[in-house]
Amino acid sequence: MSPTPNRHASGGKADGRLADAVGAKFGALRRAIRLRLAAEGLCWALVAAVAVVLATLTLDYGLRLERSHRALVMTVAMAGLGWVIWSRTVRPLAAPIRLLDLSLLLERRFPRLQARLVSAVQFDGESLPPGTSRAMADQVVAEANDLARPLPFKDVVERRQLRRMLRVTLSALGLLAGLAIWQTDLVRLWAMRNIAFADVAWPQRTYLTVQGGPDFTLVRGDDLHVAVVVEAGSTAPATVTVHARYPSIGRTEEPVPLAGDNGPQYDIIFRTVTEPFDFYVTGGDDERDKRRPHRVRLVDAPALVDLHFVVESPAYMRRPDQPVEGTGGMLVIPVGGGLRIEAMATKDLAAAEAFLHDDQQDLAQPLAVKAISEADPRPRRVVGRLAVGEVNEARTMTLRLRLTDVQGYQNRRGATYIVHLQPDTAPSVELRKSGVGAAVTPQAIVPLLIRVKDDAGLASVTVSLALAGAAEPSAVEPIPMTAGDRAPLDLTQRYEFDLAGRAPAPGGTIVLSAEAVDILPGKFGGPNTGRSGNISLRIISSEDLLADLIMRQKAIRTEFLQALSQQNSAVAKSAAAGEGLTDEAIAAEVRTRLADSAGLQRSVHTEVVTAREKLLLIADEMAYNRVGAATDVQNLRTDIIAPLGQVATAIEAALAELALAAVETAPPALAERIDEIAGRQKQIAAEMQTILQRMAKLQSRQELANRLQVILQWSQQILEGIHRRQEQEIGKAFDSTGRRKPGDRPTAGQGSP
Template sequence: MEGELLQAGIRAKLRTLRRLLRIRLVAEALAWLVVAVIALIFVTMGIDFLLRLPERPLRAGIMIVALTAVAWVAWRQLLWPLRVPMSDDDLALLVERHYAKLADRLISTVQFARWASEASLASRAMIARTAQEANQLAAAMNFSKTVERTNMWRLLGTAASAAAILAGFAVWQSDVMALWCRRNVLLADVDWPQNNYIEVQGRNFKVVRGDDLTVEILSDPAATPPPYVMLYARFPSVGGTEAKVDPYPADRNRFVKTFRSVTEQFTFYVVGGDDHRDKRKGHAVTVIDPPALRKVSFIVAYPPYMKQPPGHFDGAQAALPVPVASTVTVKAEVTKDLSSAKLILESADDKPAEQGEVKIENIAGRGGRPRPRGISGRFQVTRLNRGGARILRFVLIDTDGYTNRRGGTYVVQILADRAPSVDVKKSGVGPAVTPIAVIPLKISAKDDHGVTALRAGASVKSRKLEMKSDPVKFTSADPRRPIARHSLDLQGRKLRPGDVIGVTAEADDTLPKEMGGPNIGKSGALEFRIVKPEELMAELVRRQKALRLEFMEHIKLQDDARAKTLAAADAISADEVTPEARRWLGASAGVQSSVGAECARTAEMFAAILEEMENNRLGSARDHEQLRDGIVRPLKALGKPIRETTAALNEAAKIDSATTVKKKTLEIADLQEEIRKAMEAIRDRMEKLESRQELANQLEMIIKWSGELLKSIKEWSDTEVRGVLQPTTGPATGPGVEED
């Protein structure tokens, strides 16, 4: 039935149309594929050239992505459209849209021909008429015109242009195309051509922890050197970092980067200009722990003269104190097996370093197996008595050849033996002394290890004259702190009035002679002015006179104390101790106590004058005796009755019985009168002794002046006699000159 409705020629036209449509689809799909492949080539080439992709997997991944895109284009533009069925209905509708005058006759005929067996109820006349009209109209039509070819030709033109561009580029940049093919198709490990070529000197690096790492980058002299290189590093602690490295001024092809005090492992790579090759391989820096000391201990054996047991110190101390001439033994363990060890004592100045004794010892390691991880050494510091600092350095080299260049360092503080400290004090003399005086001295010294000798001496500062020192005997339970008393006699030292002398003390310590000893400590100088005996005696008499005048005021105080006591007695009524009486008693006690204090002070002052007279060899023995027995001792003897009187006054002020208080008050007044009389007797002796000493001193001065006058007259007379006895000679007279 179908063959009767649709003519064979019309069916042939539909088959031709179907073939033409498929040809169009294939042509367009191939054009798309050509464009996609060419785009793949240029895109991958651009990405690879711009990014200089170093890793093969990365390039392969990009190619896979690009090929996937091309495969998608092939599927979308070729395979998928070809899979779509083209039925006669679809073709008839396509023709109907192109030839509108068919007015659905062709599609109806195609469908009637397919449904003829099922269209029993349809009008066969109508179907036949429709088929006849469709066949007649379609026979005159060209079905191939319904195929739209404009887009196909445009796509084919685009593909041809792209192919031409690719061909031209391949001819123009054949080496680039070849490199692209090798890098992205064959995935070969070749590089793009570039202007700069740099090379890190070394692959991976090992550095001792704490040391500096210097990385050298060289540019190929045949290529253009980059203006700088960028070094990219990644640290576990801070992450990624970058640093710009400039070339050496003298060598533009050389770049140097120094990592200071490396303490952790890290990686880095270098980029210079358009050379990114180093990023592909990178460099790893491994930190090596050098052999380090642990459990360090020092034993310091002090020199014999110090008489001290050895000192023990651990390695935790910042500085090791070592006296001169000491021997130091060191023991330590290390963290790695050693192949060699050195012990070096470096000086702070330019003097050569000293090397001590050191040896490696086996100690038990893990599992009890002995391992060379122990050292013992010995060194001796200088025997010269000079202090200073030394650097003790342990140079340790492990079995891998690594050394501890920064570790194993200690400061050895060499302690010089210091001179003893000496102190000298005077007593019994003032700043002015006679040429024949004796100066009592108290000498004390301190030294860490003992004092062997003490000396006392004097020098004349005004004449720069050193006098012989006197050895000072001393006995002390502690030889490190001796104390001695010595009387320095100036007699026979040819001193004269006007000289200024300095008295000093010296002490020798126990430092042996072979070590530059002994150290000599010297005290500060006590200065004394040498005066004439009569001048000093006159000064002492003047002081006695001043004390006597002051003592007369003390006698008046004693009278005042007695008057207050009598006033208290008068204020006591027959049956009552009045408050006024008690106040008078208290006031009397206060004044009496002041009198006692002044008497004691006066006694001390006269005792000092007596001692100064004796030490300066002034006055006679009788003068000394009268001063001692007639003034000093009686003044001191007044202390007891005055204290008793003061106590009695205070006690009387507390008694309530008027009769008892009055009686005691009168008794105390009598005692105060006796004290006053004793003070007056002492005053009289002061005055007599003062007058006698003054007279004796004046007589002595007159005698001395007379002697000096006679000596001067004799010298003048001798000079005159020599002048008379000397023969007279006159000058020769010239011609024409007459003598008178």
């Protein structure tokens, strides 16, 4: 809509139309906006054109594009440039600019118009919207004319973005101009390659050469070493890139740094090549190598199949040869033995060698290459024998078999085997005593348990006695071994060493030890000797030992007396549980008393078993030390130790009954079971009381009550036997402390049986 001349252009009463001056200002604003859009569109087009030049120059120079690729890139770039011109220039200029849109823009810029200019544009003309007063419309138009005349309409045209675009455009043009001046030849080549599409080459700073090519052949599994050198006069980049293509994993890229040991070159290593592949090398601006990639072909190295090892033991071991499959792992060879090798190769061989290596030596030994058979003369059978060292020490070596085929290829990555030279170690000797303590009498018998093991064979085993501090033993006794064609590998035997006539007087100390000698020959550094640990024994008199045994029995009796008290408590708990039981239900208190009774019963069982084991040890010490009468030991075993075992069995039965009572739910059945348990517990208590009474007969009741804590079961048996057979002799020989009176002579039964 264009403004219509106002009949009152210079003031006066309004006639409902915009003034000519206001209409002219609208026209000027429309032209200013179109000029602004055209200028911005031109800037966008110039910037896009510079971007096209720089982008195509970068791509072409960096990638060295072929002509078809350059044409494709330029087509895409020109399409982008056309889109920029269309979207930023043509389409904005073609869009209509309406008077109403301009008035709205002015209203936002000049708020004091208060929508009068928009209304005046809408009221401009002869027709009015329905219901609108002409007088009101004329008044609004007149006010809009008066307000709009002094306003600078062109101020609404945005210029900040335009100035920014102008700066960007000038910068882009300046950049392009600077590049053209600085790199005139480069820009000229770009124009020839990307505008004229001429087939001219870019200049290079780097020229690389792959040595040893163009193609390579190596043994499957070996490493491929490739050297890339920089031609004289060209620039050596810090790294080159190796582009490889494998059938299994596809394409890979790997940077390789510059190595300057032998001039500017790059050392490329392809590790453990197992498949053929192609590769090329690029670096700096040199990409010529990718036009003709290098091909790597593989050949199979000679390998061994059906490989067998045979481990030979030295003759003195009398061991059969041990075949070992050649599937890898460790080969254990005794020192002085050997290793036979038998195998078949996959290719015809020119030579075969075995290499043994460790920190001490490198041993190379040729192997024989023979025909497969008389009917098949191909040289593929490998045989040989390796001798190992004769020094008796452990060594670990690596064994590698190197094969060379008739074409000269070797299996440099063949299988490696670990060879362990196993020495003949000294026999292991273990010596233990039983039946006696750390102190023994001069006439004692020391029961020994001897365990000996050797990896080759035993020649002899001995037990020796020496005084403490002595350099040499005073007595040596051989241990008999089973005779046979082959020396035994192990020995487990009980042996009683009699000290009578060999032990020193009381107060001294003896040392018992065992020694074993194996059958290792002298040429291997033998024989080996193994020794056990020492067993030290203190020699005391028979009287002192017997007094000590009596004191130990008293301590056991004190503990047993406490167990009897616990047994009586268990009986009381069971009886109380029975008294609290009714016919209707089982109260929780009944369950609690039964649980308490079971706990006490278990404690009594532990004490009874412990007392029995301690008394058994005392009985053995009396017998092996030859103290006391033989009847005393017998009575201790039959009158106290055996009844204690019976008591332990009875307690176990009572515990089983208590366990059943704990899960009983019927009151009548529980009452019957509780009566049975209480009766059994009373019988146990009576048997324990009987054992205590037997012990008490050997000493006064007052002495036992005041000075001992627990009545020892063993002391009861010993004292009961003494009371029955030697009541008068014991009363005269022992005072209240359990020791023999000074000056009393030993009676029968106090010496050796």
